[in-house]
Amino acid sequence: MLEIEDLTCTYGSVVAASQVCLSVKAGEILALVGSNGAGKTSTIMATMGHVRITGGSIMLDGVDVTRLGPRHRARLGMAVVPEGRRLFADMTVDENLTVGGYTRTKPAARQARERAYALFPRLAERRRQIAGSMSGGEQQMLAIGRALMVSPKVLLIDELSLGLMPKIIDLCMETIVRLKREGIAIVLVEQNTDRALEVADAVVVLASGRVVKAGTPEMIRADDTFFQTYIGLDGGQAVRNQVEANVEQRSS
Numbered sequence: 258m259l260e261i262e263d264l265t266c267t268y269g270s271v272v273a274a275s276q277v278c279l280s281v282k283a284g285e286i287l288a289l290v291g292s293n294g295a296g297k298t299s300t301i302m303a304t305m306g307h308v309r310i311t312g313g314s315i316m317l318d319g320v321d322v323t324r325l326g327p328r329h330r331a332r333l334g335m336a337v338v339p340e341g342r343r344l345f346a347d348m349t350v351d352e353n354l355t356v357g358g359y360t361r362t363k364p365a366a367r368q369a370r371e372r373a374y375a376l377f378p379r380l381a382e383r384r385r386q387i388a389g390s391m392s393g394g395e396q397q398m399l400a401i402g403r404a405l406m407v408s409p410k411v412l413l414i415d416e417l418s419l420g421l422m423p424k425i426i427d428l429c430m431e432t433i434v435r436l437k438r439e440g441i442a443i444v445l446v447e448q449n450t451d452r453a454l455e456v457a458d459a460v461v462v463l464a465s466g467r468v469v470k471a472g473t474p475e476m477i478r479a480d481d482t483f484f485q486t487y488i489g490l491d492g493g494q495a496v497r498n499q500v501e502a503n504v505e506q507r508s509s
């Protein structure tokens with residue numbers, strides 16, 4: 258459903274993502290993990306078309322979307338739940354959802370909105386509440402609901418659990434598993450690697466903008482040094498060594 262090849266994204270001299278490859282099938286969750294600054298958000302935003310790429314290609318359900326803008330990608334079935342949620346804080350729940358469905362016809366948007374309310378009854382009870390006045394968990398539900406307004410085939414989620422209580426994280430995780438079962442292909446960026454591995458079908462680990470490991474959650478868990486090396490705060494040097502080793506391997 259989503260095929261990313263050699264995606265490269267730079268900001269001036271900073272290489273945020275370098276030759277990143279990943280693919281997600283319909284009905285699958287791919288967890289994209291790595292330490293702060295690894296390039297997760299850049300990869301997500303480049304996939305959605307919000308960040309310009311300097312190389313690589315992005316295929317959405319067999320269509321090459323590499324040169325299309327975010328609006329066009331949304332129309333073709335891609336949606337993002339961005340880091341920090343980026344809701345319209347002064348607008349109501351209902352209005353936020355309506356904005357999410359701006360590419361759709363009125364009846365299709367209405368149907369998608371009712372579906373979002375069915376998925377999150379807490380939002381349905383708060384249709385006219387101002388988004389900025391809701392709890393963090395409710396705001397995350399709204400951010401997911403807004404992304405679902407395009408009835409996406411591919412859903413990109415940047416930091417699902419950040420700042421949420423365990424019970425709300427459970428609810429959000431259960432929801433994305435439901436969405437996956439409905440056939441959506443999901444890319445999940447998570448700081449909370451344990452939680453991500455619980456729901457993921459596949460895992461890609463980024464470090465310094467590069468893919469340093471990819472496999473099933475079991476394979477990642479079986480690697481005793483994984484957390485310390487790629488996720489731990491003291492893993493910086495180990496990551497750099499690994500990246501250098503990979504670069505040498507590629508060029509030799």
Ligand SMILES: Nc1ncnc2c1ncn2[C@@H]1O[C@H](COP(=O)(O)OP(=O)(O)OP(=O)(O)O)[C@@H](O)[C@H]1O
Pocket residue numbers: 268271272273291292293294295296297298299300
């Ligand atoms: N708009 C920007 N301008 C310049 N550099 C940027 C910009 N956005 C990101 N970067 C840099 O690109 C690199 C990757 O950042 P990115 O936000 O993609 O990482 P991340 O894995 O999402 O990190 P975090 O876990 O902290 O959210 C970092 O070195 C960051 O400083």
Ligand SMILES: [Mg+2]
Pocket residue numbers: 297298299340415
């Ligand atoms: Mg990020």
